[in-house]
Amino acid sequence: MTDVLDVIWHGLEDSFLMAWEVWWALVLGFAISGIVQAWVPRDQAERALSGSGPKPVALATGLGAASNSCSYAAIAIAKSLFQKGASATTALAFQFASTNLVWELGLVLWVLIGWQFTLAEYLGGIVMIVLMTVLLRAFISPRLETQAREHARQADTGHQHQVASEELGWRERLTSVSAWSDVAHNFRGDWQMLWKEITVGFLLAGFVAQLGNGFFNGLFLRHTGGVLSAVQNVIIGPLIAVLSFVCSVGNVPLAAVLWSGGISFAGVLAFLFADLIVLPIIVIYRKYYGTRFALRIVALMFVTMVAAALILDGLFSATGLIPTGPRPSRGDIFGTITVDYKLFLNVLGVAIFAALFWLTARRGATDPMCGMKVDRAKAIGKDFGGERFYFCSERCLHAFEVDFHGRHGDHTCDAEAAHAHGLR
Numbered sequence: 001m002t003d004v005l006d007v008i009w010h011g012l013e014d015s016f017l018m019a020w021e022v023w024w025a026l027v028l029g030f031a032i033s034g035i036v037q038a039w040v041p042r043d044q045a046e047r048a049l050s051g052s053g054p055k056p057v058a059l060a061t062g063l064g065a066a067s068n069s070c071s072y073a074a075i076a077i078a079k080s081l082f083q084k085g086a087s088a089t090t091a092l093a094f095q096f097a098s099t100n101l102v103w104e105l106g107l108v109l110w111v112l113i114g115w116q117f118t119l120a121e122y123l124g125g126i127v128m129i130v131l132m133t134v135l136l137r138a139f140i141s142p143r144l145e146t147q148a149r150e151h152a153r154q155a156d157t158g159h160q161h162q163v164a165s166e167e168l169g170w171r172e173r174l175t176s177v178s179a180w181s182d183v184a185h186n187f188r189g190d191w192q193m194l195w196k197e198i199t200v201g202f203l204l205a206g207f208v209a210q211l212g213n214g215f216f217n218g219l220f221l222r223h224t225g226g227v228l229s230a231v232q233n234v235i236i237g238p239l240i241a242v243l244s245f246v247c248s249v250g251n252v253p254l255a256a257v258l259w260s261g262g263i264s265f266a267g268v269l270a271f272l273f274a275d276l277i278v279l280p281i282i283v284i285y286r287k288y289y290g291t292r293f294a295l296r297i298v299a300l301m302f303v304t305m306v307a308a309a310l311i312l313d314g315l316f317s318a319t320g321l322i323p324t325g326p327r328p329s330r331g332d333i334f335g336t337i338t339v340d341y342k343l344f345l346n347v348l349g350v351a352i353f354a355a356l357f358w359l360t361a362r363r364g365a366t367d368p369m370c371g372m373k374v375d376r377a378k379a380i381g382k383d384f385g386g387e388r389f390y391f392c393s394e395r396c397l398h399a400f401e402v403d404f405h406g407r408h409g410d411h412t413c414d415a416e417a418a419h420a421h422g423l424r
Contacts (some may be wrong), residue, residue: 010210015203015205018202023350024348028349029104030187032104033103033190038186039182049094050087052088061094061126063097065101070194077098078091078098082148083152088297092129109121112256113328127307128305131304135300140293147293148289151293152288180359184359185373188364197250198250230264231306237309238302238305238306241277257333259328274302360375369403379392384401
């Protein structure tokens with residue numbers, strides 16, 4: 001029992017220390033993401049994604065990079081784009097970009113295991129999009145794509161984050177409380193979607209670290225070298241990601257532990273790329289698009305992830321950019337709490353986090369159906385039973401109306417109508 005408690009204590013301690021290492025980077029990354037999501041126009045880009053040529057794919061990539069790193073949000077928004085006429089190519093390009101080309105992911109990678117992984121992550125996202133564009137028709141026929149679109153149009157619509165409702169210049173936005181409210185609500189929305197993933201990621205990394213390097217050395221071919229070792233590593237990496245259930249920024253702490261434990265550079269990249277094919281997300285694909293389309297896009301993604309990891313590994317090896325020498329120790333990854341620059345950055349992170357959440361508390365309300373935080377001045381508001389409710393969309397308003405009247409009966413509507421008639 002003492003040994004078990006000791007492992008639990010050290011696992012929790014390492015989880016906290018890793019979170020301490022990257023807290024400021026997470027907050028800064030989410031804040032930048034919130035600004036981009038709120039202030040960068042999206043409508044024109046959405047209307048231009050119907051094709052599969054270089055221009056619509058580039059637009060989808062830019063739109064994804066300007067989005068957030070939440071895998072679940074990425075596939076919901078991609079499905080919405082697909083419903084509205086975006087091609088399968090541009091929808092998947094959006095997903096790859098929004099989970100590989102975003103600020104917060106690169107910042108956390110840089111802090112934990114170095115700039116080389118950040119550069120490889122960004123280049124890998126572009127390589128995967130190119131490979132996916134070239135290979136898509138080998139996996140998905142036009143007929144199957146049409147069937148999947150019809151299936152998606154019958155599925156529940158996901159929620160998109162709040163975008164700026166005012167036509168303001170950048171200088172005006174910087175001094176507008178309303179514009180910063182848009183940023184704050186995007187910031188809070190990202191945290192609400194991702195806090196479980198991030199928490200599980202840190203906890204998993206902390207406890208996996210207790211297994212020691214011997215465990216990891218048994219998983220990977222380390223002494224064979226050459227193609228066999230590289231291929232085995234890039235296959236094992238995604239399988240670990242799929243089985244870990246962790247995606248988005250949450251898989252970066254575990255990637256750091258894998259790198260420390262002996263997995264190759266290519267294996268770490270393949271693990272990071274695989275956040276779009278974890279088991280819960282595969283289930284969502286099936287719900288959105290049907291079984292055949294879901295299985296084929298998962299197979300396509302797996303092939304592109306493995307190929308991209310091998311390509312980046314070869315490129316970085318040829319240019320001497322793969323980190324050499326001793327791998328970072330557990331102490332290097334998990335760090336310590338001391339009076340240094342990280343302390344001041346983390347205090348700044350707390351201040352930014354608190355200020356943006358305070359702004360949502362001051363101006364915001366919670367959608368009673370989906371739990372999304374919305375700005376009262378811009379949300380859909382309606383009175384029910386003498387109380388004011390705010391909704392993120394007409395869909396949530398309609399669902400609440402059905403539920404409310406179902407619970408209170410038609411007499412509620414009659415009472416409201418009589419009251420209104422009396423006022424007239």
